[in-house]
Amino acid sequence: MVSRTIQQHGVGAELSRWRRLRRISQLELATRAGTTQRHLSFVESGRSLPGRAMVIRLAESLGLSLRERNELLVAAGYAPVFPESALDEAALRPVRAALDQIMHGHLPYPALVLAPYGRVVAANEAVEVFTEGAAPELLRPPVNMLRLMLHPEGMAPRVANLAEWGRHVVENLRARARHSPDPRLDDFVTELAGYVPQGPIGPAHLGFAVPMRLATAEGELRLITTLTSFATATDVTLAxxxxxxxxxADQATADLLHARHRRRTAAAR
Structure with a gap:
């Protein structure tokens, strides 16, 4: 009974914390989850223990990640519901094959698969344009792409608009940290922010996106980036x-990357 009481207070405190972070009232969260404000109040105060299905509904209503939903279940005394598989396990083998196909099809343009905090899981051959001249320690597995991009011994000396572009990278991470607080992410954001020089936001953007202006031996690349995720994932790793x-971002960049790809293919033969 003692452990159950501790678990009640654990899940109640966590629900209250997440609700405040999301700026949602008890009534609004209860309505979203299909319960009553009275019941939610009892849960948050530790007077009632929600069932597993209710914990999952509350977590979904709060917009928690699968990992955070598992943690909330554990706080309530239940086993995690969502599996966490390694990418090389049989369960995710079709996913890995699909990602490899997408990255190969994206050539001659760079594409990477990133895990949390910017860790590179997979990449196509075109990412060599990012690794040129980088310090060896930044290229030792597991490579962190965000650190590589902003570090003064990585890509930073070649990024012409580092202040503007780097600021967008850091602000995106800060937004993620506000949505899902994590001390490790806070430390990482602080590290990356220290690499970005101060400077006014300049006019050198496309109107719809801030391109990365990357110097290479063949000329300057202007690159924009897109992010894709698995919206219906039920595995923590995949999510x-x-x-x-x-x-x-322009035809000159496309031509330069196509030329690099032709040379790389010819050399491989």
Missing amino acids: ELRLEAFLP
Whole structure:
């Protein structure tokens, strides 16, 4: 009975914390989850223990990630519902094959699969344009793409608009940290922000996106990026993956990347 009481207070405190972070009232959350404000109040105060289905509904209504939903279930005394598979396990083998196909089809443009905090899980051959001249320690597996991009011994010296572009990278991470607080992410954001120089937001953007202006031996690349995720994933690992695909912002960039790809293919033969 003692452990059950501790668990009640655990899940209640967590629900209250998430509700405040989402700026949702008890009444609004209860309505979303199909329960009553009175019941939710009892849960948050530790006077009532919600059933497993109710915990899942509350977590969904709060917009929690699969990992966070599992943690809320554990706080309530239940086993996690959502599996967390390794990418090389049989369950995710079709996913890995599909990602490899997408990245290959994206050539001659760079594409990567990223795990949380920017860890590179997979990449196509075109990402070599990002690794040129980088310090060896930044290229040791597991490579962190965000650190590689902003670090002064990584891509940073070649990014002409580092202040503007880097600010967008850091602000996106800060937004993620506000949505899903994590001390590790806070530390990482602080590290990356330290690499970004101060500077006014300049006019060198496309109107709809801030391109990365990357210097290469053949000329300057202007790249925009797209992010793709698995919206219906029920596996924690899969839900946390992001496919980051870079696209040319102008014809000169497209021509340069096509030329690099032809040379790379010829050399491989």
